[in-house]
Amino acid sequence: MNIIFLTLGVSIFIAIVFLAAFIWATGKGQYDDLETPSHRMLLDDYETKTENKQVKEDKDK
Amino acid sequence: MSAGNGSNTAPVEKVIYDDQIVKMFIYATIFWGAAAFLVGLLAALQLAFWPANMELPWLTFGRIRPLHTNAAIFAFAGNIIFAGMYHSTQRLLKTRNYSDFLSRLHFWGWQLIIVGALITLPLGYTMSKEYAELEWPLDIAIAVVWVVFAVNFFATIAIRRVRHLYVAIWFYIATIITVAVLHIVNSIEIPVAFLKSYPVYAGVQDALVQWWYGHNAVAFFLTTPFLGLMYYYVPKAANRPIYSYKLSIVHFWSLVFIYIWAGPHHLLNSALPDWAQTVGMVFSVMLWAPSWGGMINGLLTLRGAWHKLRTDPIIKFLAVAVTFYGMSTFEGPLLSIKSVNSLAHYTDWIIGHVHGGTLGWNGFLTFGIIYYVVPKLWNNKMWSHRLMNWHFWIGLLGILLYYISMWASGITQGLMWQAINENGQLVYPDFVETVMRIVPLYWVRFSGGALFLTGFVMLIVNVWMTIRHAPKNQKDAVAEAAPLKTDVTAIGQGHRKLEALSLVFTVLLFIAIAIGSIIEIIPTLSIYKYLPSSQKTEPYTPLQLAGRDIYIREGCYVCHSQMIRKLPFDVLRFGPPSTIAESMYDRPFQWGSKRTGPDLARVGGKYPDMWHLRHMINPRDITPNSIMPSYPWLAANKIDYHILRKKFSVMKMLGVPYNEDQVANADIIAEKQAEEIYDDLLSQDPSLTSVKDTEVIAIIAYLQSLGKRTTTEGATTSNR
Numbered sequence: 193m194n195i196i197f198l199t200l201g202v203s204i205f206i207a208i209v210f211l212a213a214f215i216w217a218t219g220k221g222q223y224d225d226l227e228t229p230s231h232r233m234l235l236d237d238y239e240t241k242t243e244n245k246q247v248k249e250d251k252d253k
Numbered sequence: 254m255s256a257g258n259g260s261n262t263a264p265v266e267k268v269i270y271d272d273q274i275v276k277m278f279i280y281a282t283i284f285w286g287a288a289a290f291l292v293g294l295l296a297a298l299q300l301a302f303w304p305a306n307m308e309l310p311w312l313t314f315g316r317i318r319p320l321h322t323n324a325a326i327f328a329f330a331g332n333i334i335f336a337g338m339y340h341s342t343q344r345l346l347k348t349r350n351y352s353d354f355l356s357r358l359h360f361w362g363w364q365l366i367i368v369g370a371l372i373t374l375p376l377g378y379t380m381s382k383e384y385a386e387l388e389w390p391l392d393i394a395i396a397v398v399w400v401v402f403a404v405n406f407f408a409t410i411a412i413r414r415v416r417h418l419y420v421a422i423w424f425y426i427a428t429i430i431t432v433a434v435l436h437i438v439n440s441i442e443i444p445v446a447f448l449k450s451y452p453v454y455a456g457v458q459d460a461l462v463q464w465w466y467g468h469n470a471v472a473f474f475l476t477t478p479f480l481g482l483m484y485y486y487v488p489k490a491a492n493r494p495i496y497s498y499k500l501s502i503v504h505f506w507s508l509v510f511i512y513i514w515a516g517p518h519h520l521l522n523s524a525l526p527d528w529a530q531t532v533g534m535v536f537s538v539m540l541w542a543p544s545w546g547g548m549i550n551g552l553l554t555l556r557g558a559w560h561k562l563r564t565d566p567i568i569k570f571l572a573v574a575v576t577f578y579g580m581s582t583f584e585g586p587l588l589s590i591k592s593v594n595s596l597a598h599y600t601d602w603i604i605g606h607v608h609g610g611t612l613g614w615n616g617f618l619t620f621g622i623i624y625y626v627v628p629k630l631w632n633n634k635m636w637s638h639r640l641m642n643w644h645f646w647i648g649l650l651g652i653l654l655y656y657i658s659m660w661a662s663g664i665t666q667g668l669m670w671q672a673i674n675e676n677g678q679l680v681y682p683d684f685v686e687t688v689m690r691i692v693p694l695y696w697v698r699f700s701g702g703a704l705f706l707t708g709f710v711m712l713i714v715n716v717w718m719t720i721r722h723a724p725k726n727q728k729d730a731v732a733e734a735a736p737l738k739t740d741v742t743a744i745g746q747g748h749r750k751l752e753a754l755s756l757v758f759t760v761l762l763f764i765a766i767a768i769g770s771i772i773e774i775i776p777t778l779s780i781y782k783y784l785p786s787s788q789k790t791e792p793y794t795p796l797q798l799a800g801r802d803i804y805i806r807e808g809c810y811v812c813h814s815q816m817i818r819k820l821p822f823d824v825l826r827f828g829p830p831s832t833i834a835e836s837m838y839d840r841p842f843q844w845g846s847k848r849t850g851p852d853l854a855r856v857g858g859k860y861p862d863m864w865h866l867r868h869m870i871n872p873r874d875i876t877p878n879s880i881m882p883s884y885p886w887l888a889a890n891k892i893d894y895h896i897l898r899k900k901f902s903v904m905k906m907l908g909v910p911y912n913e914d915q916v917a918n919a920d921i922i923a924e925k926q927a928e929e930i931y932d933d934l935l936s937q938d939p940s941l942t943s944v945k946d947t948e949v950i951a952i953i954a955y956l957q958s959l960g961k962r963t964t965t966e967g968a969t970t971s972n973r
Binding site: 225226227228229230231232233234 | 417485494495498
């Protein structure tokens with residue numbers, strides 16, 4: 193039976209650590225950049241046929 | 254060939270994506286999808302038309318249904334998850350998969366496991382735990398292949414060229430970690446033979462662990478990976494950023510944290526302690542919010558692109574998929590409310606609910622992804638735009654027929670089971686009457702399934718023609734990106750920092766899931782706390798155990814529950830509510846999840862042995878309208894007495910109070926009991942000499958023990 197108190201104690205301890213980490217992350221500005229990622233993922237396709245063009249563009253820069 | 258440029262100091266590297274592995278998984282998805290739907294159609298036909306069981310052991314409903322569910326979840330959905338993950342992760346992280354070898358090991362390992370399931374399930378090798386039916390060698394194989402997958406995935410994250418982990422990646426991480434934990438915890442079992450084992454959990458513990466797993470198989474195999482896919486493919490197909498990145502973050506964390514607690518809603522009104530039922534119910538209702546967060550985010554991504562719904566079949570598939578996700582996650586919490594559940598549980602409503610999710614959400618999202626990915630991978634336009642549209646409409650009609658017929662069937666069943674007249678008696682005391690009423694709806698369901706499969710055949714033709722006409726000598730897609738700076742502190746603050754430290758992130762997630770799991774499971778491991786001291790349960794006799802394993806082999810649990818709920822109409826029909834004590838030696842538990850046939854928890858002693866014998870050989874001899882398959886082979890196969898000693902020693906090791914003598918003589922004790930039953934049958938019908946030592950004797954011994962092994966010393970105690 194004592195095993196319950198042990199596991200409950202461990203669980204609650206982990207829960208507090210987890211919660212603290214989450215609050216810390218939020219307080220540190222977790223939601224700072226909420227725009228770029230959703231746009232960036234749209235631009236990541238470089239198909240085989242455009243390969244040469246892309247390399248050329250990079251060289252032009 | 255690195256090209257330097259002014260704005261970015263790091264040299265740009267060329268990335269060649271491994272699209273071959275994506276193609277392999279796409280082929281596998283289509284191949285196993287066809288198999289899963291075909292087997293599902295057969296199972297649907299068997300319920301509408303029992304002769305479709307064909308009197309072949311390996312084709313009966315009890316063995317075919319687990320094959321269908323496993324194929325649909327782990328073969329069809331599994332392969333598209335892997336295809337989508339390998340495709341989108343490389344692009345989101347701007348890197349090739351860490352190891353081509355591990356990717357292929359993952360692919361072939363997974364396909365071999367599916368083949369293993371395809372062979373063992375029809376042969377009756379099953380754990381009888383839903384969606385976890387596979388026996389221990391395959392369970393170990395799943396764990397190994399999953400670890401290979403996980404190592405490859407996390408190593409790919411480690412070598413990424415984009416610091417920020419896009420929301421889809423988080424969902425993939427949640428999937429990989431949680432499925433591993435779920436699978437391992439639920440599959441802890443002790444082998445008895447090469448393809449036979451007993452779970453370490455018994456009765457209520459096994460029930461709770463199983464449905465903690467079962468519910469989260471839905472959550473982390475059919476929901477989170479597909480949400481990840483949604484967050485990649487919906488914006489891509491619509492060419493719009495997701496509606497709200499913030500919402501995606503909030504709903505991810507809340508979904509992962511809440512989902513893990515909802516399992517007990519599969520055991521409402523059962524013998525599970527009330528507090529655990531309430532926990533499950535409350536968390537299920539809470540799930541409404543994060544689920545709809547995902548649904549809203551997916552649908553509103555189409556804002557400004559709604560016109561594409563008219564012209565673009567991919568958008569049609571994706572939008573309808575997300576809509577079905579919204580409907581299923583509305584219906585789920587509703588069904589988790591105890592009062593609604595008392596009507597819906599054990600009925601076909603649940604089957605309808607599941608298929609709304611699987612056909613609508615998983616199926617249509619998969620089709621949308623295939624139509625999006627195939628032209629890109631093979632560098633060719635889809636062969637027929639019109640065929641995609643036909644697929645969409647025929648498939649949608651199929652789902653609606655399926656869903657609506659199962660609603661009607663489930664609610665009809667539920668209301669007929671509940672109906673009590675003014676004298677306090679059941680209006681439909683014959684269970685078979687409630688079955689007869691819904692058979693026409695089983696035909697509607699069958700036609701819905703047939704339409705869905707027809708649509709899928711169109712996809713196969715379309716994809717086949719697209720690939721056939723694709724240009725030869727395809728090259729893998731190429732991208733360019735600068736490598737990451739290794740200095741973590743330079744990346745920025747807050748969330749970005751958190752994401753950059755992906756390992757830390759993973760650990761946090763792991764902890765979140767562990768908390769939910771530990772608190773919920775561990776207390777029930779000491780069930781004796783809940784056992785009334787007045788109740789004593791006898792362990793199974795060797796012959797009963799042999800019969801029980803045959804009951805499991807034939808998949809009886811697929812249609813028969815062994816759990817009388819604490820509801821007046823259940824008690825009127827089947828007897829006093831089941832108690833925890835009654836199933837305390839049940840490895841695995843057999844509470845069941847659906848009643849196509851009546852509950853069997855108190856069937857012991859209800860009918861004579863001869864009744865059971867005739868009923869097993871041909872149920873229609875006893876109940877003219879029964880749709881149960883015939884099991885004539887049970888009266889032909891001999892009982893395997895030899896293995897009983899081994900089975901008993903494993904049971905003893907697991908804590909069942911057998912003494913040394915019982916273990917050493919298990920086979921002899923069983924033979925003796927079989928002899929008694931056989932003599933009794935023979936005295937009634939001298940022509941029955943052929944049933945001597947056959948499996949039907951064992952299964953009769955088992956059925957006659959149900960509800961009979963537990964005695965309450967109550968009468969005198971309660972008077973005091």
